[in-house]
Amino acid sequence: MTQENQSTGNVTIVDVAREAGVSYSTVSRVVNNFKYVKPDTRERVEAAMDRLGYVANLKARSLAGGRSQVVGMLLYELDTSYHVEIVRGVDAEITNSEYDLMLSTTHKRRRKESAYVTQLTQGMVDGFLFVLPRYLEAYTEDLDRQQVPYVLIDHPGIDGIKSNTITATNWQGAYDATQYLIDLGHSRIGFITGTIEVASAQERLAGYQSAIRDNGFFVDPELICKGDFLEDSGYEAAKKFLSLAEPPTAIFASSDVSAFGAIRAIDEAGYLVPQDISVVGFDDVPESSYIRPRLTTVRQPLREMGQLATRMVLARIEDPTLPVEQVELPTVLIIRDTCQSPVDSKFMRAV
Amino acid sequence: MTQENQSTGNVTIVDVAREAGVSYSTVSRVVNNFKYVKPDTRERVEAAMDRLGYVANLKARSLAGGRSQVVGMLLYELDTSYHVEIVRGVDAEITNSEYDLMLSTTHKRRRKESAYVTQLTQGMVDGFLFVLPRYLEAYTEDLDRQQVPYVLIDHPGIDGIKSNTITATNWQGAYDATQYLIDLGHSRIGFITGTIEVASAQERLAGYQSAIRDNGFFVDPELICKGDFLEDSGYEAAKKFLSLAEPPTAIFASSDVSAFGAIRAIDEAGYLVPQDISVVGFDDVPESSYIRPRLTTVRQPLREMGQLATRMVLARIEDPTLPVEQVELPTVLIIRDTCQSPVDSKFMRAV
DNA sequence: ACTTTTTGTGCAAACGCTTGCAGAAATTAT
DNA sequence: ATAATTTCTGCAAGCGTTTGCACAAAAAGT
Incomplete structure (x- = not known):
């Protein structure tokens, strides 16, 4: 706050060294909390740093082999709350640390x-x-x-490489939701998949199929519609279901956002959710409890996933010998207002 | 993709130089698109870079005086859509550039x-x-x-310093919304302020007051309640309005989020929006059109503000001589379902 | 043909830090 | 008291770039 270096305008380690009357390596050592520094010296250096308002230059520091104090985060986009929620979790944790966040979205650009x-x-x-x-x-x-x-985050890793991962119980979550629908009395349940190349999408589909079969029903391929987690695909899928000779009485979408799309289609077709068709989503993004009727969905603890993931990297940056860890967080079915028994549904055929 | 440097595992400018048979400064020059490089040489170097998979080391580059290719973004938090929307705008623009985004939230920590x-x-x-x-x-x-x-972004700068700014027409937006309410027949309109230290909050308040006065009404201090843009403050404010001897027939909140809080309070008190009380927000965050009834609000072009701001910094990084610019984007009143004439309101007193 | 100017290239010195090495000082063991 | 350790500090060599300076080569003036 008081004096400034003349050349660049920045206080460097050298300035501090001069001010404290020690060599610059000693300054570096106190900055890095090195063991062998006389308490007395350390104090003098710290005083000097305070006096000059020294702030370490991260570029130089990391160039020379130290830490850059930033963790990078790569995500596809920021448009859906799914991603934002994770970012929020990461942010919450990063904020408590000495690290900064470098955020980057790839959108469609594979090469980048x-x-x-x-x-x-x-x-x-x-x-x-x-x-x-x-x-x-x-x-x-x-x-x-x-x-x-x-x-x-939300990726199981690739074969042959042990990566630190944090995922949710996708299979179980889908199974639970499907079972819930069946318990409600539904037997024809349409399923809208996520981007099918993605593991979580596959797991959700598998969970749905298992639940159907375990209850003695038949998995009707007609009732499985490919989607991509996004709203439009949910809309299209629901329209397709509606045009079936015998439409489902419930739709389970692989993401909340696609469930929103499905609801929009149902709405436009003049049917009611949940009276005619029940809808379940997956994720539990904030919007799900804003829309009316409020969406019943499988909650994936996105924020926690972000937080935990952050804690994991941070720990491994500090101690690279930490073992690889694969954490799976539980999903939970959040029952709200988009499901009910199909008895009054226009699509319920007499048994 | 083919060969690698032995020491750090990274291909450096020196490796490329050796491979191409030139000095490392020449490599640096082609990397930086320097003018005086023989086309022939440039080609050889580029080929070598491709062959070795060279990627510039940003730390070194910026230490030595070049660009770091990253722009920093500082925001208070990421919890509300207000901030997220701006980030989305920034991201959209940054993604089109060669720059990366370093995101940091301050939360409450002033010192940091x-x-x-x-x-x-x-x-x-x-x-x-x-x-x-x-x-x-x-x-x-x-x-x-x-x-x-x-x-x-959304800050007018401080006195005595000319900064590049991008803001919205806060005064006008608040004026328009208030006028709209008055045109609907409201005369007692409660106002929930934003964090009053913030310029935009002051401008919105001023816009509201002007509209009230311009229509020949009296600005009742009882109808102005301090808030902080957040949901809870909206909730509390509305509760206070409701407890008045003569509650307002409309509430204008300085942010959508606080409007949500107000609606919650009205709801809990057993009144109806918009039948008993009309509500208007400010911002038009995505949730506003998700909730039911959909929120009437003053749209602030948050994404555009983020995009434009990004374009402005980027331009000034490339050309520091660009003049300081202060852009003000127009707000627009988005009429949805939370306002109506107060004639049927429980709080409308006979004239 | 001979300056002058424009191009093109290399060398070396930063940029601000970390860290291995070596030696000095202080501490402990013998 | 002397040797062996441990603690503390400075020097110098990097980390991978950019860039000013010097000089060579080519192009343009006269």
């Missing part, structure tokens, strides 16, 4: 994704968070070689 | 805010985006000295 990763691992971040990465294979190798700790 | 800024300006970012900064005075000086371009 891997270029970005090398860019960052080589130059910018101490650790990485990947949310539902699409082309993981393209850079895991790099990541491993660089020894940059990373954790995958 | 300015420490963070120096940290980053000294070491990490080429430009800065501030969303509704709280303690701007603490670092504008630093910013100016460091010559780091920055733009303030």
Whole structure:
């Protein structure tokens, strides 16, 4: 706050050293909390740092082999609450630490994704968070070689490579929701998948199918419609279901957002949710409790996933010897207002 | 993709130079698109870079005086859609550029805010985006000295310093909404302020007051309640209005989120929106059209503000001589379902 | 043909820090 | 008292770039 260095306007380690009457390596040592520094010296240096308002230059620090104090986060986009919720969790945790967050979205650009990763691992971040990465294979190798700790969020990792992962019980969540619908009396339940290349989408589909079969029903391919987690695909899928000779009395969408789309289609067709068709989503994004009727859905603890993932990278940055960890968080069925027994449904055929 | 450097595992400029048979400065020059490089040489170097999979080390690059290719973004939090929407705008624009985004939230920690800024300006970012900064005075000086371009989003800047800013027509927006309510027949309109230290909150209040007066009404202090843009403050404010001897027939909240809180209070008290009380918000965050009844609100183009702000910093990073610019974007009243004439309101007293 | 200017390239010195090595000082063991 | 440790501090060599300076080569003036 008081004096300034003349050249760049920044106080460097050298200025502090001069002020404290020690060598610059000693300053570096107190900054890095090195063991062998005389308490007395340490104090003098700290006083000098305070007096000059010293702030470490991260570029230099990490160039020289230290930490950059930033963790990178790569996600597909920021448009849906799904991603935002995870970011919120990450932010909450990062904020409590000495680290900063470097956020990057890939959108559709496959090439940029891997270029970005090398860019960052080589130059910018101490650790990485990947949310539902699409082309993981393209850079895991790099990541491993660089020894940059990373954790995958909502992605089980790829075969042959043990990665730190944090996922939710997708299969169980889908199973539970389907069972709930069956218990309510539904037997024809339409399912809208997520982006089917994604593991969680596959697991949800499998959970749905298992529940159907376990209850002695038949998995009707007509009732499974491909989607991509987004609203439009939910809308289209629901329209298709509605045009069936015998439409389902319930629809289970692989994401809340696609459930919103489905509800819109049902609404436009002049039917009622949940009277004619029950709807269940997956995720429990904030909007789900804003819309009317409020969406019944399988809650995935997105924030917690973000927080936990952050804690995991941070821990591994501090101590790279920590073992690989794969955490699976439980989902829970949140019952709200979009489901009911199909007895009064226009689509319920007499038994 | 083919070969790798032995020591760190990273391909450096020196490796490329060796491979291409030129000096490393020449490589640097082609990387930086320097003018005086023989086309032939440039080609050889580029080929070598491709062959070795060279990726510039940003730390080194910026340490040595170049760009770090990252812009910092500082915001209070990520919990409300207000902030997220702006981030989305920023992201959309950043994604189209060669830059990355470093995101940081300050939450309540005043001290960290300015420490963070120096940290980053000294070491990490080429430009800065501030969303509704709280303690701007603490670092504008630093910013100016460091010559780091920055733009303030939803903040008019501080006296005596010309900053790049991007704001919305807060006064006019509030005026329009109030006028709309008056045109509907309301005369007792409760107003819930935002965090009153913030300029936009003051402007909205002023807009409201002007409209009241311009219509020949009296600004009743009883009908102005302090808030902080957040849900709880809206809830409390509405409760207070409801407990008045003569409650207002309409409430205008300085943010959508506080409007949500107000609606919750009205709901809990057993009254109906908009039959008994009309409600208007400000911002038009996505949730506003999800809730039922859908919120009538003053739309602030948050995404556009983020995008535009990003374009502004980016331009100033590339060309620091660009003049300071202060952009004000228009708000627009979005009429949805939370307002109606007060004739049937329980709170309408006979004239 | 001979300056002058424009291009093109290399060397070396930063940028601000970390860290291995070496030696000095203080502490403990013998 | 002397040797062996442990603690503390400074020096110097990097980390991977950018960039000013010097000089060579090519192009343009005269």
